[in-house]
Amino acid sequence: MFAEENGLKGDPRLQAISQAIRVVPHFPKHGIMFQDITTLLLDHKAFKDTVDIFVDRYRDMHISVVAGIEARGFMFGPSIALGIGAKFVPLRKPRKLPGEVISEKYALEYGTDCLELHVGAAQPGERAIIIDDLVATGGTLSAGVKLLGDLFFSLFLGWGRVLLFVYIFFPSFISLVIVQCMWSQLCYIYCGFLQLVL
Numbered sequence: 001m002f003a004e005e006n007g008l009k010g011d012p013r014l015q016a017i018s019q020a021i022r023v024v025p026h027f028p029k030h031g032i033m034f035q036d037i038t039t040l041l042l043d044h045k046a047f048k049d050t051v052d053i054f055v056d057r058y059r060d061m062h063i064s065v066v067a068g069i070e071a072r073g074f075m076f077g078p079s080i081a082l083g084i085g086a087k088f089v090p091l092r093k094p095r096k097l098p099g100e101v102i103s104e105k106y107a108l109e110y111g112t113d114c115l116e117l118h119v120g121a122a123q124p125g126e127r128a129i130i131i132d133d134l135v136a137t138g139g140t141l142s143a144g145v146k147l148l149g150d151l152f153f154s155l156f157l158g159w160g161r162v163l164l165f166v167y168i169f170f171p172s173f174i175s176l177v178i179v180q181c182m183w184s185q186l187c188y189i190y191c192g193f194l195q196l197v198l
């Protein structure tokens, strides 16, 4: 599907990339066919072709954020970010990021996990892509999409909380601000009116 959608059907690079990924049966537990990309990283051409395919696809699409999912998204994301001229934003496992974070829990093929993102790493209105090595259940990717979406919402919520706090504890302060604003608007209109008249 990816090959067809991106005009890569029959591209010999895809077959070489696919062959460079080792499949390890029953790792880390019985029944899992583990797709091991460390063998792809050992193959310079296949590794470069993988990055180039993404750079060609996303260059000139006004993407300013490449978000990479820990850990294997960190192996491809930064090169793609440099290639398309975007910043790299790590989506990390819990308690790894030192600043203020937003978190999202998710279910995995073999367990549950959580991803975190630094508040302020991306701004509302920026266009982002998320990079990882593999989609199995899609839980990790969905958590990444939700995190980036929530970033804008959390900024909004942050200011909402401050306003609510001020409103509850200092209602007269809020009224004062509103009156002040209205008053300055009235003064402004009044000055404009005077300018017109004079």
Ligand SMILES: O=P(O)(O)OC[C@H]1O[C@H](OP(=O)(O)OP(=O)(O)O)[C@H](O)[C@@H]1O
Residues within 6 Å of the ligand: 069, 070, 071, 072, 073, 107, 108, 109, 113, 132, 133, 134, 135, 136, 137, 138, 139, 140, 141
């Ligand atoms: O589509 P999903 O079912 O969510 O699974 C895919 C995720 O699982 C793997 O990471 P893992 O959590 O094993 O962490 P790692 O990259 O740190 O090894 C893989 O790198 C993806 O991030």
Ligand SMILES: Nc1ncnc2[nH]cnc12
Residues within 6 Å of the ligand: 032, 033, 034, 035, 036, 109, 134, 136
């Ligand atoms: N089948 C798989 N291969 C490699 N990483 C994985 N993460 C979840 N499922 C996986």
